[in-house]
Amino acid sequence: MEERVPANLxxxxxxxxxxxxxxxxxxxxxxxxxxxxxxxxxxxYNGDIKTRKTIQTMELNxxxxxxxxxxxxxxxxxxxxxxxxxxxARRPSVALSPEDLSDTEWYYLVCMSFMFDIGQGLPGRTLxxxxxxWLCNAHFADSKVFSRSLLAKSxxxxxxxxxxxxxxxxxxxxxxxxxxxxxxxxxxxxxFLETPYPIVSxxxxxxxxxxxxxxxxxxxxxxxxxxxxxxxxxxEELDIISPNNSSNGFETNLPAExxxxxxxxxxxxxxLQSWQFMDDEFSNCVxxxxxxxxxxxxxxxxxxxxxSAPKGELLNNHSLQDLQDCNHKKMNSLDLLSDDVHxxxxxxxxxxxxxxxxxGPQFRNxxxxxxxxxxxxxxxxxxxxxVGETPQKLLKKALFEVxxxxxxxxxxxxxxxxxxxxxxRPGADEIGMNHALAERRRREKLxxxxxxxxxxxxxxxxxxxxxxxxxxxxxxxxxERRVGNLESCKELTEVEAKTKLKPQDxxxxxxxxxxxxxxxxxxxxxxxxxxxxxxxxxETEINxxxxxDGSTDNVIVSITNKTVLIEMRCPGREGVLxxxxxxxxxxxxxxxxxxxxxxxxxxxxxxxxxxxxxxVASAGTIKQALQRFTLxx
Amino acid sequence: xxxxxxxxxxxxxxxxxxxxxxxxxxAISPSPTRSHHYRIAVGSFIETYNNRVDILSFDPETLSxxxxxxxxxxxxxxxxxxxxxxxxxxxxxxxxxxxxxNPNLLASSGDFIRLWDLRDHSIEPLCVLNNSKTSxxxxxxxxxxxxxxxxxxxxxxxxxxxxxxxxxxxCVVETQLIAHDKEVYDIAWGEARVFAxxxxxxxxxxxxxxxxxxxxxxxxxxxPDTPLLRLAWNKQDLRYMATILMDSNKVVILDIRSPTxxxxxxxxxxxxxxxxxxAPQSCRHICSAGDDTQALIWELPTxxxxxxxxxxxxxxxxxxINQLQWSAAVPDWIAIAFSNKMQLLKx
Numbered sequence: 001m002e003e004r005v006p007a008n009l010x011x012x013x014x015x016x017x018x019x020x021x022x023x024x025x026x027x028x029x030x031x032x033x034x035x036x037x038x039x040x041x042x043x044x045y046n047g048d049i050k051t052r053k054t055i056q057t058m059e060l061n062x063x064x065x066x067x068x069x070x071x072x073x074x075x076x077x078x079x080x081x082x083x084x085x086x087x088x089a090r091r092p093s094v095a096l097s098p099e100d101l102s103d104t105e106w107y108y109l110v111c112m113s114f115m116f117d118i119g120q121g122l123p124g125r126t127l128x129x130x131x132x133x134w135l136c137n138a139h140f141a142d143s144k145v146f147s148r149s150l151l152a153k154s155x156x157x158x159x160x161x162x163x164x165x166x167x168x169x170x171x172x173x174x175x176x177x178x179x180x181x182x183x184x185x186x187x188x189x190x191x192f193l194e195t196p197y198p199i200v201s202x203x204x205x206x207x208x209x210x211x212x213x214x215x216x217x218x219x220x221x222x223x224x225x226x227x228x229x230x231x232x233x234x235x236e237e238l239d240i241i242s243p244n245n246s247s248n249g250f251e252t253n254l255p256a257e258x259x260x261x262x263x264x265x266x267x268x269x270x271x272l273q274s275w276q277f278m279d280d281e282f283s284n285c286v287x288x289x290x291x292x293x294x295x296x297x298x299x300x301x302x303x304x305x306x307x308s309a310p311k312g313e314l315l316n317n318h319s320l321q322d323l324q325d326c327n328h329k330k331m332n333s334l335d336l337l338s339d340d341v342h343x344x345x346x347x348x349x350x351x352x353x354x355x356x357x358x359x360g361p362q363f364r365n366x367x368x369x370x371x372x373x374x375x376x377x378x379x380x381x382x383x384x385x386x387v388g389e390t391p392q393k394l395l396k397k398a399l400f401e402v403x404x405x406x407x408x409x410x411x412x413x414x415x416x417x418x419x420x421x422x423x424x425r426p427g428a429d430e431i432g433m434n435h436a437l438a439e440r441r442r443r444e445k446l447x448x449x450x451x452x453x454x455x456x457x458x459x460x461x462x463x464x465x466x467x468x469x470x471x472x473x474x475x476x477x478x479x480e481r482r483v484g485n486l487e488s489c490k491e492l493t494e495v496e497a498k499t500k501l502k503p504q505d506x507x508x509x510x511x512x513x514x515x516x517x518x519x520x521x522x523x524x525x526x527x528x529x530x531x532x533x534x535x536x537x538x539e540t541e542i543n544x545x546x547x548x549d550g551s552t553d554n555v556i557v558s559i560t561n562k563t564v565l566i567e568m569r570c571p572g573r574e575g576v577l578x579x580x581x582x583x584x585x586x587x588x589x590x591x592x593x594x595x596x597x598x599x600x601x602x603x604x605x606x607x608x609x610x611x612x613x614x615x616v617a618s619a620g621t622i623k624q625a626l627q628r629f630t631l632x633x
Numbered sequence: 634x635x636x637x638x639x640x641x642x643x644x645x646x647x648x649x650x651x652x653x654x655x656x657x658x659x660a661i662s663p664s665p666t667r668s669h670h671y672r673i674a675v676g677s678f679i680e681t682y683n684n685r686v687d688i689l690s691f692d693p694e695t696l697s698x699x700x701x702x703x704x705x706x707x708x709x710x711x712x713x714x715x716x717x718x719x720x721x722x723x724x725x726x727x728x729x730x731x732x733x734x735n736p737n738l739l740a741s742s743g744d745f746i747r748l749w750d751l752r753d754h755s756i757e758p759l760c761v762l763n764n765s766k767t768s769x770x771x772x773x774x775x776x777x778x779x780x781x782x783x784x785x786x787x788x789x790x791x792x793x794x795x796x797x798x799x800x801x802x803x804c805v806v807e808t809q810l811i812a813h814d815k816e817v818y819d820i821a822w823g824e825a826r827v828f829a830x831x832x833x834x835x836x837x838x839x840x841x842x843x844x845x846x847x848x849x850x851x852x853x854x855x856x857p858d859t860p861l862l863r864l865a866w867n868k869q870d871l872r873y874m875a876t877i878l879m880d881s882n883k884v885v886i887l888d889i890r891s892p893t894x895x896x897x898x899x900x901x902x903x904x905x906x907x908x909x910x911x912a913p914q915s916c917r918h919i920c921s922a923g924d925d926t927q928a929l930i931w932e933l934p935t936x937x938x939x940x941x942x943x944x945x946x947x948x949x950x951x952x953x954i955n956q957l958q959w960s961a962a963v964p965d966w967i968a969i970a971f972s973n974k975m976q977l978l979k980x
Contacts, residue, residue, distance in 0.1 A: 392907055403772075
């Protein structure tokens, strides 16, 4: 600690700044090593606090807490600016890390790095002139007047007051707009700084109140929140302090305090909410939660100008760059003034070291420029859009097509296909797969039906589908024609002889079907087409002819009451079952059950059926009608 | 102190490797070799049977990136869908039972997971992880992820709707889960036993190996059945993950604590997004690359503004960027692949 700073100055500053509820007090003293230069002497921080990391072993009062915080900030600054050697090792010695600081604390911390020639800067001019300077709207001040205006902006410091004191300069700052009041300075001097035992008088509470007038101070929404927080913190301290120091002074203001408390709570809540989404590692979360919505879009417009040092470093310095950039934007002063250089270099040197804490040592030596440029909306105009290309072409190929390549590759032999389909879990275009399967099943069924159809119609040797359909059409026409003939014929016979029995009719009709074989029975000329079928089946027929002796045993018909049991064996061929069933139904029999089995190409059939109400055929007729199947096929 | 003269003028501070064929997959070794070089594996993307994986050497000190001499490469039947080095270096102390028997392992996915042993002058195929004992058939793998916490674990995802967890020490399947209703396109480990996957069914699901019966859907694409193609889990802050949709310029940021509602959607790409990667050294930064030839670095704000989130910085490549890796090994370099080039970009 500087020897020129009076021993109890810190305590006095603390009392003064807390009683008036300002954010900070700094004592700028003449440097012992560089006469004529004002440098940081001492200070007390009373502003917004982001995180208290200290584990408190005992209850500290607000007084001690405040002093402790100021000490911690100083320690942090010293460790940041000193410790190049081992960034990892120095960390534990410091209670605070850069991530724990609020914007105002950052401001306070960075102030520690400033030095002013006498006559230069706000403190320098104060000392040179020997009179106090009251700066309202410090955050909008020209940087020639107030070199820390950008920084003040980031911390929302609005009012800064400097006055000469004990050969140095005391600077007070607050985040709200406080109008100039010479008596105020005088009172601080007399009440706190020059009096060993501070007395809080009503007047200063009143002064504090005017300051707390939010209507004056808060035009901007985000400022609003910040104010709330500050007031909140302030109120807490007031509460704690009031019994000790100045109970009489505060009583009259209780209602006002209450309202502030409520607001403070709101502020606290919003703060809490935003902290939930914040990562503790980032120092400027508070700033983000408040300002980011405004700032982000403009973040990098002035990037080139504003960011001098922390190139290639990604972390929390960016948020400060945001800050700077926003400042520029809002101030509409895009030109950086020379005074900012100092502040920027301090910032960047601080941040650089803090970055290394996070990034690790391997990047310290890396001075490569970044490949990236700051993004801006105008930049987008230059970027060409690939036209006509499939979006995500390669990605899609990798995800959609490459797997297909493997699948196509895997089955080495073509027979594998069916098997592979089995192994395929429904996937890819599941729909497509299912569709393919369904399509195949449909085709299989179709072919099956065509085969059945072919077996039912007198077939050519050619058996392509068109021929089968043609034949079927011809055959159906032929049958229709003959049905017509028969019906007219039947009418005739019914008219001619009513005595004729229906079974005979049946016989006639069935005889048509096997007429070609038993042509003698047939009234009609044999159907040539049926013969073609026979040729088709020639082989079977010949084979069967060998075993055809005693073929009468092949059809057994037993009739009990109206139930007819038919047991028959016949050579198996396609469609034979259908033909048999057709024949059975033509015999006016209603089938109840059919059992069939095939052994060595011979079909064994057991048909249980009933006569339809009117029709009664003899066992012989039935047997005769069915025997043709056993004979020929 | 005085470095204000520096301009952040754009200089081509990138290192380029050009191959005779299109490149897609790439991986950066998690730890340097004895000569302090990092190995980078790049896989070709040729739509035939003869693909190749080359091993390059990258020296961050001298900024040299070149193929090894003698060249180190191996043939890969079809294009590898992903390459990854054994993640040992990043978690050296996590598995004391397994004191790093082979840190120079490289895995590639395609029809199977293949493990390759990278030696000083040769690459030997180590084993093929094949699930199907009974048949030759194994559904092709779209992606995989090596578990950093438990490096003996590899999770694969496949077009057959399953995710499979392998024990690579024993070369056996640890478990197989029918993860989705459709093809699974990407998988990412969060913890030793927790992984998430994205699928053509449009969902992001989280699985816990301790409870295989259930999965948690934490996001579903807004249009039903818009496939989700890639997934990146924020290793710095496991609450967050990012995914991309088919034919979309969006990067969707998810917070697993608030399922179904993305916490942010990054929509400044002018074309579809092809790849995403979280910053290895920061939980708030993510890089994305897409068809608009741009790689964008985003810083996620605490509260999104009304006009959406703008990226922090941008890099324009010559053509559509297909691949992106932001490796913890060299966190101030981002590797991208476009056309037949692999480029390292200084962050």
